Amino acid sequence: MHIEPGVVDGAKIALSYATAAGGxxxxxxxxxxxxxxxxxxxxxxxRSLIATxxxxxxxxxxxxxxxxxxxxxxxxxxxxxLLFGAGAASIGLAAGLLIQGLFFAPFDLPQYGMNVTTLLxxxxxxxxxxxxxVPDATPYVDLKYSQALALSTAxxxxxxxxxxxxxxxxxxxxxxxxxxxxxxxxxxxxxIIVEPLADLAVLAVAKTLRRQSQGPLFNARxxxxx
Numbered sequence: 001m002h003i004e005p006g007v008v009d010g011a012k013i014a015l016s017y018a019t020a021a022g023g024x025x026x027x028x029x030x031x032x033x034x035x036x037x038x039x040x041x042x043x044x045x046x047r048s049l050i051a052t053x054x055x056x057x058x059x060x061x062x063x064x065x066x067x068x069x070x071x072x073x074x075x076x077x078x079x080x081x082l083l084f085g086a087g088a089a090s091i092g093l094a095a096g097l098l099i100q101g102l103f104f105a106p107f108d109l110p111q112y113g114m115n116v117t118t119l120l121x122x123x124x125x126x127x128x129x130x131x132x133x134v135p136d137a138t139p140y141v142d143l144k145y146s147q148a149l150a151l152s153t154a155x156x157x158x159x160x161x162x163x164x165x166x167x168x169x170x171x172x173x174x175x176x177x178x179x180x181x182x183x184x185x186x187x188x189x190x191x192i193i194v195e196p197l198a199d200l201a202v203l204a205v206a207k208t209l210r211r212q213s214q215g216p217l218f219n220a221r222x223x224x225x226x
Contacts, residue, residue, distance in 0.1 A: 002059075002071045003111045003118070003163065008170035015169070016113030023120035027090035030127060034087030043216035044091075047084040050217065051092025052099070054080065059100045067187040068180035069167040074191055075159070077123050078151040079199050082140045083206070085219040086127035093119045114166050122158025126151050136226040140219065141207035145200060152195040160185045 008016065034044050054076075064073045080089035094116050101109045108115070133147055134140070164181045171177045206213040206222055214223055 002064075002073075002105075002108055003114045003166050004066065004069055004071075005107055005111065007069050008111075008114060008166055012170060013110065013113070016111075016117060016166075019117040019121075020113035023117045023124075024094070026124040027087070027094060027120055030085075030090050030124065031087035034085045038085050038087070038220050039216050044085075044087055046216055047088035047218070048091040048095070051080050051084050051088045052095040053092075055092045055096025056099055059096060060104055065187075068182075068184035069177070070163045070184050072184070072187045072191065074194065074198075075119070075155075076195060076198060077119065077155045077159075078126055078148070078195060079202055081123065081126060081130070081151075081219075082143070082199060082203065083219055083222065085221070086123065088219075090120055090123050093123065114162075118159055118162035118166070121162065122155045125158055126155045129154050131226075139223050139225060140221050141203045141210075141223060143200070143203060145196060148196040148199040148203075152199060153192050156188055156192045156195065160188050 031044060031048075034047075035041055038044065058075055059073060062074050064071050066072075075093075077089065077093065080092060084092070097116055097119065098112065101112055130151060133150055134143065163184060167177050167181050203222075206218070210223060
């Protein structure tokens with residue numbers, strides 16, 4: 001999920017600064033909630049550092065292929081939220097993306113506002129969805145496949161929707177743009193298939209290693225209700 005250079009340029013790119021500001025505001029709210037309800041500032045910093053390292057690995061180390069107007073990545077946004085909390089996940093997504101751009105892909109920096117918006121706004125969305133579909137008494141290690149699938153599909157669907165928005169905003173509703181967006185969306189179906197399975201596998205490991213997956217390095221909701 002990296003918007004290709006040239007998809008949005010010129011004066012139009014200014015919109016991405018505004019949407020990124022909104023995304024950062026959402027991330028700030030999620031981080032504030034984590035400080036209040038998930039252990040305080042120091043644990044949030046620790047979880048954010050871990051999430052940042054993982055996000056950087058997802059973007060730079062994991063296989064990724066350009067398809068249409070963007071790249072297909074295994075981002076595991078819902079996995080990060082479940083393991084580390086929404087605040088740490090949002091910080092990790094923004095920071096990991098920035099580190100990759102600064103040190104390994106400077107040609108992506110002009111698109112940072114678009115890319116960070118595309119990552120953070122859907123994460124905000126699934127943080128709200130999780131509250132609706134996961135009962136307060138249910139620890140995340142006890143999620144059902146249907147719940148993991150709903151979170152993953154919502155997150156990846158949000159990414160595809162934002163990529164489509166940037167493509168149509170930059171190039172207009174042309175036949176070529178529609179085909180590129182469609183090819184990107186179709187390629188992302190593989191991610192939607194894989195990610196909920198990854199979520200359940202990671203949660204199963206956390207449940208098995210209960211003692212090791214408790215404490216400030218992990219989301220308190222992993223093993224206890226809200």
